Amino acid sequence: xxxxxxxxxxxxxxxxxxxxxxxxxxxxxxxxxxxxxxxxxxxxxxxxxxxxxxxxxxxxxxxxxxxxxxxxxxxxxxxxxxxxxxxxxxxxxxxxxxxxxxxxxxxxxxxxxxxxxxxxxxxxxxxxxxxxxxxxxxxxxxxxxxxxxxxxxxxxxxxxxxxxxxxxxxxxxxxxxxxxxxxxxxxxxxxxxxxxxxxxxxxxxxxxxxxxxxxxxxxxxxxxxxxxxxxxxxxxxxxxxxxxxxxxxxxxxxxxxxxxxxxxxxxxxxxxxxxxxxxxxxxxxxxxxxxxx
Amino acid sequence: xxxxxxxxxxxxxxxxxxxxxxxxxxxxxxxxxxxxxxxxxxxxxxxxxxxxxxxxxxxxxxxxxxxxxxxxxxxxxxxxxxxxxxxxxxxxxxxxxxxxxxxxxxxxxxxxxxxxxxxxxxxxxxxxxxxxxxxxxxxxxxxxxxxxxxxxxxxxxxxxxxxxxxxxxxxxxxxxxxxxxxxxxxxxxxxxxxxxxxxxxxxxxxxxxxxxxxxxxxxxxxxxxxxxxxxxxxxxxxxxxxxxxxxxxxxxxxxxxxxxxxxxxxxxxxxxxxxxxxxxxxxxxxxxxxxxxxxxxxxxxxxxxxxxxxxxxxxxxxxxxxxxxxxxxxxxxxxxxxxxxxxxxxxxxxxxxxxxxxxxxxxxxxxxxxxxxxxxxxxxxxxxxxxxxxxxxxxxxxxxxxxxxxxxxxxxxxxxxxxxxxxxxxxxxxxxxxxxxxxxxxxxxxxx
Numbered sequence: 001x002x003x004x005x006x007x008x009x010x011x012x013x014x015x016x017x018x019x020x021x022x023x024x025x026x027x028x029x030x031x032x033x034x035x036x037x038x039x040x041x042x043x044x045x046x047x048x049x050x051x052x053x054x055x056x057x058x059x060x061x062x063x064x065x066x067x068x069x070x071x072x073x074x075x076x077x078x079x080x081x082x083x084x085x086x087x088x089x090x091x092x093x094x095x096x097x098x099x100x101x102x103x104x105x106x107x108x109x110x111x112x113x114x115x116x117x118x119x120x121x122x123x124x125x126x127x128x129x130x131x132x133x134x135x136x137x138x139x140x141x142x143x144x145x146x147x148x149x150x151x152x153x154x155x156x157x158x159x160x161x162x163x164x165x166x167x168x169x170x171x172x173x174x175x176x177x178x179x180x181x182x183x184x185x186x187x188x189x190x191x192x193x194x195x196x197x198x199x200x201x202x203x204x205x206x207x208x209x210x211x212x213x214x215x216x217x218x219x220x221x222x223x224x225x226x227x228x229x230x231x232x233x234x235x236x237x238x239x240x241x242x243x244x245x246x247x248x249x250x251x252x253x254x255x256x257x258x259x260x261x262x263x264x265x266x267x268x269x270x271x272x273x274x275x276x277x278x279x280x281x282x283x284x285x286x287x288x289x290x291x292x293x
Numbered sequence: 294x295x296x297x298x299x300x301x302x303x304x305x306x307x308x309x310x311x312x313x314x315x316x317x318x319x320x321x322x323x324x325x326x327x328x329x330x331x332x333x334x335x336x337x338x339x340x341x342x343x344x345x346x347x348x349x350x351x352x353x354x355x356x357x358x359x360x361x362x363x364x365x366x367x368x369x370x371x372x373x374x375x376x377x378x379x380x381x382x383x384x385x386x387x388x389x390x391x392x393x394x395x396x397x398x399x400x401x402x403x404x405x406x407x408x409x410x411x412x413x414x415x416x417x418x419x420x421x422x423x424x425x426x427x428x429x430x431x432x433x434x435x436x437x438x439x440x441x442x443x444x445x446x447x448x449x450x451x452x453x454x455x456x457x458x459x460x461x462x463x464x465x466x467x468x469x470x471x472x473x474x475x476x477x478x479x480x481x482x483x484x485x486x487x488x489x490x491x492x493x494x495x496x497x498x499x500x501x502x503x504x505x506x507x508x509x510x511x512x513x514x515x516x517x518x519x520x521x522x523x524x525x526x527x528x529x530x531x532x533x534x535x536x537x538x539x540x541x542x543x544x545x546x547x548x549x550x551x552x553x554x555x556x557x558x559x560x561x562x563x564x565x566x567x568x569x570x571x572x573x574x575x576x577x578x579x580x581x582x583x584x585x586x587x588x589x590x591x592x593x594x595x596x597x598x599x600x601x602x603x604x605x606x607x608x609x610x611x612x613x614x615x616x617x618x619x620x621x622x623x624x625x626x627x628x629x630x631x632x633x634x635x636x637x638x639x640x641x642x643x644x645x646x647x648x649x650x651x652x653x654x655x656x657x658x659x660x661x662x663x664x665x666x667x668x669x670x671x672x673x674x675x676x677x678x679x680x681x682x683x684x685x686x687x688x689x690x691x692x693x694x695x696x697x698x699x700x701x702x703x704x705x706x707x708x709x710x711x712x713x714x715x716x717x718x719x720x721x722x723x724x725x726x727x728x729x730x731x732x733x734x735x736x737x738x739x740x741x
Contacts, residue, residue, distance in 0.1 A: 006415065010409060036438075041430065115424040117400055290403040291403055
């Protein structure tokens with residue numbers, strides 16, 4: 001009867017921050033069920049269903065490729081402008097959708113959180129996992145468009161999961177901060193779509209290779225926005241063997257690997273900072289959550 | 294006591310902040326506006342703490358109520374309690390006595406401010422039926438989701454799946470989205486999942502007072518079965534009959550403190566006895582009240598209630614209740630209406646006493662102040678807790694309304710003289726009726 005005999009200690013909140021990783025791992029089945037629920041529910045009662053995961057990146061691709069690539073003439077890394085934009089829009093859409101859902105997660109789950117105990121962190125973690133399905137669909141579109149352009153994905157594509165994990169960490173960091181803030185201030189739900197839009201322009205519109213050479217090492221400050229390294233890295237991993245330009249008759253990579261690493265190095269402190277701040281503030285709010293929401 | 298304590302509670306307390314901060318879902322502007330108040334409060338807190346330190350800890354209980362910053366409320370204070378393994382414990386108390394707070398702390402939904410509790414074993418809490426149900430998902434999917442949320446493993450749910458479905462009696466609708474279920478079906482399914490949890494400790498909050506009567510009976514039986522299997526059950530209910538029937542031990546809470554523990558019958562007697570001293574049978578309505586919606590000026594000035602002829606909010610099934618309403622209004626009220634509305638704990642109106650409907654002539658030309666009395670000589674209501682609203686109005690609008698002026702408790706009474714207890718699962722009212730039986734001579738019991 002008592003094989004899994006456990007003792008629970010209930011005490012006033014104390015300590016700086018206790019993520020309780022062991023507990024998160026122990027109950028991982030619940031995270032699986034919560035993701036499964038969100039995936040099942042997401043496209044219920046929609047006429048087009050999963051088609052939405054295809055339509056959104058395609059429409060975005062056409063808009064960005066046409067307006068900024070063709071008409072605006074922004075640099076497109078030596079690639080077809082549509083492909084160049086799609087390769088960053090697919091990861092960006094994953095991040096943006098996850099961030100919006102994460103920031104609303106605690107308030108959305110409030111009826112559950114005030115009636116039953118489970119590791120609260122699952123609530124903001126959930127969107128980053130359940131949206132992986134949409135990312136996979138978006139990624140297959142990207143592969144199709146890549147093939148249409150006559151390109152075989154580069155061997156560095158094996159690094160893609162790395163950039164996805166990076167995005168998850170940024171999303172969970174800032175998202176759990178916002179979700180906790182939203183518990184107190186519902187302004188957050190008005191602010192987030194706006195924030196995501198501004199962030200998108202700062203990340204997707206301009207690519208690193210478009211920054212003037214004469215800025216030298218200062219250009220890497222662009223990478224302080226940790227999403228720059230993530231989406232640029234995503235495109236780079238898939239397509240770097242075709243991202244080339246001619247300089248003085250020589251073919252050189254648009255984004256050399258060491259430049260990308262510098263960009264990511266610039267973003268790393270920001271990413272870790274956001275994650276630490278987000279989790280810290282989340283754990284702080286978690287203590288009073290059921291009394292406040 | 295040969296059995297070990299499965300739950301050990303030591304000095305447990307929970308403090309809530311009152312006033313402006315109760316509603317903390319504010320926007321930034323409000324926060325900025327309230328900053329000066331915040332600093333003032335912090336300063337006051339510091340002062341109070343310094344004073345408390347000087348005064349020493351001897352003040353104890355009294356300090357909690359009045360000594361400390363009035364911005365705080367102790368919903369639970371100094372709770373010390375050991376619960377033996379296999380015990381079935383009923384937690385009793387008026388609204389606001391801290392019952393729900395205690396369950397929420399034990400189920401880890403909220404954290405205590407002071408003290409500690411140790412639970413040796415898996416604890417499942419049922420504070421609501423159907424937590425986490427998703428309307429778009431089918432019955433089958435919701436069984437898995439809800440089971441997981443309640444702490445079951447996937448393998449465990451799969452093993453008990455057929456049992457759960459059979460208990461809920463919803464086989465035919467397993468692949469229908471739950472949003473198409475009737476509310477009764479939804480409740481049955483939800484309770485079925487919860488009823489198949491196998492924790493060492495089960496915490497239940499009034500949830501079995503849902504569903505139709507037949508299903509309530511089934512739920513109570515299932516809970517009893519769990520208890521007989523040796524699980525520890527903590528149970529909160531307003532329904533003294535169910536508590537008496539179901540629990541072995543009782544814990545009586547009053548204003549956040551334990552005032553009595555012991556066998557359930559003792560505890561219920563204590564509860565009833567203490568309520569006789571009730572502070573609430575005579576209520577001064579000239580003082581400001583929460584949630585009163587009154588025109589200016591208010592109409593009612595006092596409210597008194599007499600149970601079985603004594604000044605008390607307690608009466609018995611089959612007993613009597615008297616209400617007295619004092620009023621004082623600056624001008625005569627044209628077309629005065631006065632209502633006394635009695636609701637059960639599920640907010641359902643049970644009965645309404647209105648002179649304006651029952652004897653309108655008595656209110657015609659009433660002077661600007663006086664007393665209105667209402668006598669209910671025979672309460673054929675089932676035992677339980679009821680809430681009383683009083684309101685008054687003129688031809689056009691309400692002029693005074695107090696939605697919860699008091700809570701009255703009807704104790705059980707063997708009204709049919711058969712020794713069988715009546716409780717809420719047998720209905721809301723009882724009525725005398727006459728039975729006749731007749732048999733044909735040939736249809737002797739052995740014939741079939």
